[in-house]
Amino acid sequence: MAGRSLLAVAASVIALAGCHAERGPGVIRLVSALADPHTVAVTVTPRHGDAARNLKVGPGGVAELGALAPGVYDIAVRVGERPILRDALGVGGGSRVTAVLYGRVPAAGVDATEPTTDAALIRALGGAEARPVNGDLPGLVVVSDDLRRAPDAAKVRVIALAPGVSPVTVAAARDGERVTLASGLAYPQATEASTELAPGEWTLTVTLGDAASAAAKRDLAVARRDLVTVLVLAGPSPEEPVHAYVIPSRRPPR
Amino acid sequence: MAGTDGDQADDGGGTLGFGGVWALAAGGMVGGGIYTALGVVVAVAGQWTWLAFTISGALALASAHSYARLANHFGRAGGAFEFLEELGDDGVAGALAWILIIGYVLTMAVYAFAFGHYVAYALHGGPWVMRALAIGAVGALVALNFRGVGSVALVETVIVAGNLIVLVGLGVIGLTYWDPAQLVAGIAPREPWSAFVGAAAIFMAYEGFQLITYELDEIRSPKRILMPALVSAVVFVIGVYVLVALGAVMIAGALPTIADAQVALSRAADVALGTPGLIALTVAAAFATTAAINSTLFSTAKLAGRVADAGQLPAALGARNRHGVPARALAGLGGLAALLAIVGTLSTLVEAASLAFVVTFGVVNALAARHTKGRRWVAWLGVALAALIALVLTARLAVLTPLALALLAGLIALATVGRAWFLRLAGRRAPGDDDGG
Incomplete structure (x- = not known):
């Protein structure tokens, strides 16, 4: 009897919780915290086929990427024509995150978009929490505002x-x-x-x-x-x- | 000495039927692991978290099969230590018992950590509130066990039922959102192979089923009940973990789940149902972690007493108080767990405990493969999975937290090669270590 009542309560709660509102788009703000005073060009390309977004962020600048449909986005960062970072980021419906671009822009001739061996190993075994030094090359740290x-x-x-x-x-x-x-x-x-x-x-x-x-x-x-x-x-x-x-x-x- | 399959009387003379055994096995697993493991595994495996729980569940399933076979084969309560003692392998039995006790202490630390964090989160308490709660919970349970109260099957069964309703409810609510984008919200998508790393990191979430093998004497018809109860409990818990892994993350999103790893499920319940959800989840977490600390403390103290009786721990740890409880072992184990809970970090505690149990389960599967008949391939599969998971976990600890790995390696070295020396120092002569090994 008690078990049935508990199950009935549980079913009601689940049914009520199922009537949740749409969460809407996700929101990302980007902070450029590179150690060098460069303006960066950022391209955010959705994997689900929508148009890419482009923006420029000056040293120490904060830019809102605006509302983004849920999905996975490829992020490319350039200084002038030179790519300094390639990464990917998932965007959840209704989520709000701050992505901070950090590190040093390397000398010409250094491929900044490939991680060092140490960094690749740490990322492979450590996942999202592991932030390797990666030879001080540019990286992106993402924190939740929710x-x-x-x-x-x-x-x-x-x-x-x-x-x-x-x-x-x-x-x-x-x-x-x-x-x-x-x-x-x-x-x-x-x-x-x-x-x-x-x-x-x-x-x-x-x-x-x-x-x-x-x-x-x-x-x-x-x-x-x-x-x-x-x-x-x-x-x-x-x-x-x-x-x-x-x-x-x-x-x-x- | 060692029996054969089929030579043990089927009637164990106990009172626990299928339902009781099933509930204690399932409760031992979901009692605390999922509350703390989710954030850790999402950080590692991202959208493949459900697969990580399935992979570590496969090792748990093979191990449950091996534990049941060995328990029925030898017909004695006591788990891996007793199996090895029955085989006359006293040295390995002692070493494994030490590793197992280290694993249990780490596990209790994780449960106390979870208890402190979940309750403090609901109360808006800071780090000191969390620490006080963790110490208070362990202290209260040590005091309770001093009086010989120990494990109460009926109470634990009720707690398990309530806990499962809350967890399954949260998972099902999460599935009503059906929002796969949340599985990678705020993080970079992970490769499918990362599920193996995730599986390695959180294996301790499954360890609790084997506590029931310490209570074999309490089971009615263990030969008939133990195998189906253990196997079906593990299968059920794999399902619950997969459900919660998908549902809770679809509610809260991957990045908040990682950022609030200590209270990941509270976070999801709060988002889904507001304050009532947070309260329900906190109550479930508090009861589940308390029950998990209690049953682990009770079983570990009993194990320590038996191991001390067998000459594999200092004699003082085997001394019983007037309630028949190995009081010093109990106090020592509880004190260590509380200390680790307040000084350790979540992922380090979870992973160190996972490694201790992966090693133990690998040995148990190897014993089952060698000493029992029928479906040996299951035990060999367990050996292979344990070896793979131990390898991945060791690599992860070596790269990310080498100090924790060094400490754990030191403890394992003490348990294996330094044990005889330590016991001589404590005035004991370790059985099976006549040549100092």
């Missing part, structure tokens, strides 16, 4: 994307309070989006290795339910080896 938000705080994740600079430690501080956001993070790895910051103004500090003093500082303002991504990028000079770049939060997921 993660669950904290009701009373902001969630922060950190990605170390300064080629040749690791490990990095990132902290947020204010009024004697200090929150470690990433500790000893290697290139080109990311933390989980699990660290929470109370709403308000914070100062971000980036330290390298065992150094006592900060290599970079910047202000960070966060609000409740934010999902903020901090990139540690190559700095403009040896005196400023890194800088912190903040990708702002998107609105919370549906």
Whole structure:
């Protein structure tokens, strides 16, 4: 009797859940975080036959690719006429992701689109989570903007994307309070989006290795339910080896 | 000593019928593995995650067949350790028992990790809440087992039923979305062969069926019941895992499933049904992981007691309290599992546990192939799959987390070549290790 009731409840829940709304297209925003000041041309070609999209992104720029039909897309990135990255990315209906282009544009004559042997092995055995150094060649790190938000705080994740600079430690501080956001993070790895910051103004500090003093500082303002991504990028000079770049939060997921 | 197929009395004198054996075997598998394994395998195998669960399920199926054959052949409770003891291979029995205990500790750590994360996620708790929950769960269950409460078949059967309804419900809801694009949403599509890597990474999701072989004395007519119950439970669980692998990822999408790997199913339930779904899934996960920790702790402490009695562990670990429980072994195993749960990373714990069980199951399949009659090809298939999966998993650990592999290799070396030395140090003389091997 109890078993039948449970099954009936389960069937009703499944029937109700089956009446879900269409999820619509997926949305991708692209951030160019290359260590070299190049404008890149990006071509996104759907495998399901729609027309390709082209866009240009300047150094440190953020571009919205707009609404994309669900499916798999081939992504080609060029500097001028020279291809520097080929990758593929699945787009789910209603999904929102941020794709960050990172690494160094190699010297002429180096095929940047073929992974090194180490990188190929790490990708083969490690899958989507494994981000090989790949000789500092350009790569694409994709993070989800659909993660669950904290009701009373902001969630922060950190990605170390300064080629040749690791490990990095990132902290947020204010009024004697200090929150470690990433500790000893290697290139080109990311933390989980699990660290929470109370709403308000914070100062971000980036330290390298065992150094006592900060290599970079910047202000960070966060609000409740934010999902903020901090990139540690190559700095403009040896005196400023890194800088912190903040990708702002998107609105919370549906 | 070793029996032959057919020379054991069919009536085991226990009370567990087909349903009870089936529920404990299925519950041992789905008790915690799927809650933590899904995100790990999606990262590795992408849209081929369902195939990864099928491949590791094939090894589990062959191993279940071999376990049942060996248990019926020897007619004694105790699993792989007892099988080898029956064959007079005390040295290998001791080594395998150590590896198995390492595997169980890692598995309990994964379950405690899952318990802490799933409950903390529902409560919006941070890392310290998660750690406190993981330690609290293991501590409470150690205390419960100190009093000899141990495994309660009826309670576990009810938990298994509720757990399966929630998991199958989530999977079926996911299939109503039927959205294959979500299987690669936010990631690059993976090649079909990546399913083998995925299968290697999450084999521990299937290990739980063999705990029932420790309870052979409790089974009514084991010769009639054990084989069909184990095999059908594994087939059923393969189906559940494939269903959840497709359904949950079609709800949540591949990238969020990977990003929230610790709570992947909560994430899917939240997207599909909102807060009621999250609550139902959290309750199911909490009960399932608690039951899984409890049954593993109970069986492992009993195993450690038996192994200590056989002179293969320090005598202190075999000392029983007034409830007949090997209390020191229980406390030690629980303490280690809780420690690993709070310091380990998910994929490292899952994969280290998987490797320990792949090695064990490979040995069990080899024993079945050599010492039982009929359908030996099944056992040989298990040996081949275990060898392949162990190879792939070792390569993955070597490339991605060499330190974890080195630690595990060190523990396995201690279990095999260093065990006799360790036991001499502890004042024991290891049976079967007269020449120090």
